[in-house]
Amino acid sequence: MAKLYSVALSKLIEDLKLETVYMPRDPQEIMIKTVDINRPGLQLCGFYDYFDSNRIQMFGLGEFAYMEKYTPQERQEFLDKFFSQNIPAVIITRNLEIPEEMVTAANTYEVPLLRTAQHTCDFMSTMIATLKVDLAPRITRHGVLVEVYGEGILLLGESGVGKSETAIELIKRGHRLIADDAVEIRRVSDKTLVGSSPANIRHFMELRGVGIINARRIFGMGSVKMTEKVDMVISLEQWDKTKVYDRMGMNDEYTEILGIKVPSLTIPVKTGRNLAIIIEVAAMNNRQKKMGYNAAQELLKQLGMVEDIPADALNNAPDYNAY
Numbered sequence: 001m002a003k004l005y006s007v008a009l010s011k012l013i014e015d016l017k018l019e020t021v022y023m024p025r026d027p028q029e030i031m032i033k034t035v036d037i038n039r040p041g042l043q044l045c046g047f048y049d050y051f052d053s054n055r056i057q058m059f060g061l062g063e064f065a066y067m068e069k070y071t072p073q074e075r076q077e078f079l080d081k082f083f084s085q086n087i088p089a090v091i092i093t094r095n096l097e098i099p100e101e102m103v104t105a106a107n108t109y110e111v112p113l114l115r116t117a118q119h120t121c122d123f124m125s126t127m128i129a130t131l132k133v134d135l136a137p138r139i140t141r142h143g144v145l146v147e148v149y150g151e152g153i154l155l156l157g158e159s160g161v162g163k164s165e166t167a168i169e170l171i172k173r174g175h176r177l178i179a180d181d182a183v184e185i186r187r188v189s190d191k192t193l194v195g196s197s198p199a200n201i202r203h204f205m206e207l208r209g210v211g212i213i214n215a216r217r218i219f220g221m222g223s224v225k226m227t228e229k230v231d232m233v234i235s236l237e238q239w240d241k242t243k244v245y246d247r248m249g250m251n252d253e254y255t256e257i258l259g260i261k262v263p264s265l266t267i268p269v270k271t272g273r274n275l276a277i278i279i280e281v282a283a284m285n286n287r288q289k290k291m292g293y294n295a296a297q298e299l300l301k302q303l304g305m306v307e308d309i310p311a312d313a314l315n316n317a318p319d320y321n322a323y
Contacts, residue, residue: 003137004033005033005134005135005136005137005138006031006032006033006135007031007032007131007134007135008027008028008029008030008031008032009027009028009030009031009032009088009089009112010026010027010028010030011134012032012127012130012131012134013027013114015130016116016123016126016127016130017116018091018114018115018116019114019115019116020112020113020114021092021098021103021106021113021114021115022103022106022107022111022112022113023112023113024107024110024111024112025110027112030088030089030112031088032056032088032089032131032134032135033054033135034052034054034055034131034135035128035131035132035135036052036055037055037056037057037058037124037127037128037131038051038052038055038056038057038058039057039058039059039060039062039063039120040057040059040063040082041062041063041066043082043085044063044066044067044078044082046078046081048085051085053085053086053087054088055087055088056087056088056089056090056091056127057082057087057089057090057091058090058091058093058120058123058124059090059091059092059093059096060093060094060096060119060120061093061094061096061120064096067079067099072099072100072101075099075101075102076101076104076105079101079102079104079105080105080108080109082105083105083106083108083109083111084109086109087111088111088112089111089112089113089114090102090106090111090112090113090114091114091115091116091123091127092113092114092115092116093115093116093118093119093120093123094117094118094119094120095115095116095117096115098113098115132188132189133186133188133194136186136187136188136194137186137187137258138184138185138186138187138258139184139185139257139258140182140183140184140185140198141154141156141182141183141185141257142156142159142181142182142183143155143156143157143163143181143183144163144164144166144167144177144179144180144181144183145177145178145179145183145195145196145197145228145230146167146170146171146175146176146177146178146279147175147176147177147178147225147228148170148175148279148280148283149175149280149283149284149287150287151231151232151283151284151286151287152178152195152228152229152230152231152232153231153232153233153234153279153282153283154183154185154195154230154232154233154234154262155167155234155236155279156233156234156235156236157235157236157237157269158237158238160208161236161237161238161269162236162269162275163180163236164180164181164205164206164207165207166236166275166276166279167180167205168205168207168215169275169276170276170279170280171215171219171223172219173276173280175280176222176223176224176225176228177203177205177215177223177224177225178195178196178197178224178225178226178227178228179195179196179197179198179202180197180201180204180205180206180215181201181205181206182197182198182201183195183196183197184196184197184198185230185257185258187257187258187259187260190260191260192229192260193229193230193257193258193260193262194227194228194229194230195227195228195229195230196226196227196228202226203215203216203217203224230257230262231262231263231283231286232262232263232264232265232282232283232286233255233257233262233263233264233265234264234265234266234267234279234282235255235264235265235266235267236267236269236275237266237267237268237269238268238269239268239269239270240268243268245266245268246266248296249285249294249295249296250294250296250297250300252289253265253266263286263289265282267279267282
């Protein structure tokens, strides 16, 4: 069973710049556990079937227009029923004037009451995006995450293979570091993985023979980034002369992370190879493939070879490195 995550209401208040109208207790202790948000139009009408009380409830112009049709006593009755559902928080949008009956119900049933100046739909989109990141399934991988030409490249490999040294060279060439040693990867949607660094080691790097350095302090703010999508996985491994490495790039390889397949490459590490330049080219080539261009396929077409060539035939393709 997948692990369920939660986020403190205090973090949402800080991130989304919410005004606190009423707070019954420390918001650090109030945990939000679902990405879903509810606009309680049906509940104000008395329909509570399938009502999820774990969701944050949001009142906008429509809900307020509906409540104005009733007398204060009638409003108090259906607001009392609504606030008694043990909901985590209620947010008012557009800086609307909050009726006294709502404040009374919030105090009676100890439900946090918050407010924002944003329009309802805009704020809902922002809040859902924030919750998707905070509550996303996640995993921590040993590796390095860098941004190269706008592509998030996750470098994996055994300890000592040269991941951090390669990242340093990439930073010197104008690219950016997201995480070194431990990369926290979150699945924020069915197609997107976002990587970041644990806060306590953010921007720090370990270089054998040198020690711990702070990349932001040495190379400046332009050399680091807080988060980045994981667009490609590159595994670095020591060169094995008995192993046959892909020379054509016709067969797309993938690494599965949190149920999402990410394009991947295996790059052998050997004395004299400039890994930084190779990774730059790999990043640009990956972007070209996403845009529909494959250099290997074009070359085979120009050579008059069959487009859908069998995978085993690629091992007998001409070695263009020999010319």
